Amino acid sequence: MKYLRMSVIIQAPLKGAEIQFFEDALSHKTVYMNGAHPLTLKHGIVVPMDIVPDGNRIWTTSFIDPTALINGKIMLDGDFIYIAPFVELDSLFGGIRIGEGTNIQDGASLKGPAEIGCSVSIAHKASISNSSIGNFCFIGFGAEIKNSRIGAGAFISHGAKIESMNVQEGGYVPPGGSRCEGEISEALKDFKEEVLHVNSELVIGYIDLLYAFGERALLQIAPSPKTSWAKTYQFPEADSVRTLGPCRIIGGIFFAGEGEVGERTSIRGDEGYPIRFGKGVRIGQRSVFHSLKGAGIEVGKNASIGNDTVIHGPAKIGNNALVGNRCIILKSTIAEGEVVPDGSVIIERHEK
Template sequence: MRRALLTGSAATAVVVGTLTPALAQTDERRCSPTRENVPVCSTDGSVATATFLDPTVTVTGARHVGLGQRGYVGPFAELHATRHAPISVGASSNVQDNVLLDARGGSGIRVGDRVILAHGSSVRGSASVGIESSPLPPQVAGTVDTLEGSVFLSFGSEVDGATVEIDSGVSALARVAPGVTLPSGFLVLPGKNVTTDAEASDPALGKVRYLTQADVAFNEAVIHVNESLARAYTELYREDPGAVHGVNLDPGHTEFNPDADLPSFAGDEQARPDSRNRVIGDVDLADTYDRFTQRTGERIAIRADEGEPFVVGHVDEMDDDVVFHALEHTDVHVGDDVRYGEGAIVHGGGRVVVEGQPEEQTVVGDRVRLGDGSVVFRSTIGDGARIGDRSGVVGTDLPAGTVVPPDTIVLNGEVFGAVEW
């Protein structure tokens, strides 16, 4: 059962602007996130079709922003549009924690249906993601059975003034540079900086690979989860507007996370709707609330509304823009005296070690140092390890004391290469 809801301040995202009739008439399914349309857009929409924006989302030029139905916009995301540089986001797309959509200085950003903008990713300038398409290369058309049309921009990736076509993707800490088109059927490899159309469409040049059936299946699962979160958060808000603020409940009522839970601090389960950060759901923190607040910065999202539980030891220091999240049916365990750099991402997910055996969960040991903009996903990080600024550790059991230099990708236990931009 959902626990008793605790009320707080009225739910409002930071919004500047009013509705533009021209935008509303372009597509009747679109909603502009003006003050009357947050955190549920549109405010009187049905639970089945409404888009939910976390109250911490920042929107400028709101009348020049159009959001499709069944979307989820996560904590501390930013959308910046102007009259001459609008932003549109299609149906069943999600804009996750600390994502940046900044059309200022360009002619606008268009994001299509079923696009995943994962934690810490960014789209800048004049850009198109998931709008155009081209024929799939034979290597994809002959091996991928079903394509529903989707795009995945992974953790810390960037699309800067570029075109990313339907049925493609950009891996963690990778980039598509201005003027480049990433065609359908290709995925940019982790950390790579794609600067030409040739690099975007020729795996032999070492920047991209072909899309696989596993990529498609992963996208489908993520899209379903975020559609479910849009519905569940809308229900939670309508039941109690204060429950979507600060330290508070996850919404529950989904097949992957059925129960609504409160975070606990030093064993004390509590809600703090006025907290400057978002700590959501079954998060067990070793620190008291006061100590945690003293040790942490701003725009922090620790969101156990999909995978759970999160067990977090005593925090040494946590800088701004840190994100915790986990895939459904997975958890995160973090040790004591960990230092989190600005924009660090810790994301739970199962890692297959022995075929047929239970997957290894994501664990970060004691006294670990996570650099600014670093990413940990589906990995075990040994005690005392140091991960450099803008480095990623994915699918790896990293031994205790290991030092990962800045701008380095460690993938499946091996150094994959540099973050090139």
């Protein structure tokens, strides 16, 4: 009998006050790899129900963060799949299939039925329901796709809202847009390739990190993996931070003093870093901080970040700034004391 190569999901429960949360979150997951060998969770580790003849249970080539919430049955159809912190996959009303080389970023949500192709990037806080996404697509921060078909190679920009539409192959939807406006540029194609490359490295990096540090690698405050752009492990400096529920603070993160981080917020210094926070910073629930390679984020003292907001570097948030809920800030500067209204999308805005 021929046995198919299976991707692996490596997960481990947290220790301490949050362990019950993660045990509850992991308790109802069933994942299938390549259509064969259903996998179930045992003490937070995904293992196949059937063991192949040579005794190898799993191949370590895909990674799901332990904070991801999975309801129902999910098909991971290939290797090098990365599912980031606090992703929500809900297949209770229809199956979800995720293709090889796809990455689903922090706080994104998928509701079945959903078909996600190969080499797809679904960025932070994006949401997809009852839709199909073709191979090599990019879905931007906070984008919403409902009851739609997205053709292969399309680029759906940050904050876009697509409903009951067919987007052509190679189509381009601008930031905040609701329909296709031409074709994707060569520069955006190169950007998509770079995102895929980075996340394939992170898959292997997080697996290696787990072997190096054990469950410590999956705690709320944890190191980031070694990669081609980070030759050493990066460790957060966040001893003075008050966490208001389960969260993830990973890698090159530095808090200058006391601060607050809300429940299910993800701050990842595993690609771009450092990410620095001044004293007295307050961060709401379900928000995301992340940055591109070679760039960081600076958040000034006493700044306040709302719920469900994405701050993606390079970015600078000034002292005493107030960023509202459901905002997207990318490659931008927010001035000292500035108030950013709820729902704002700010891209490539800099100080004069």
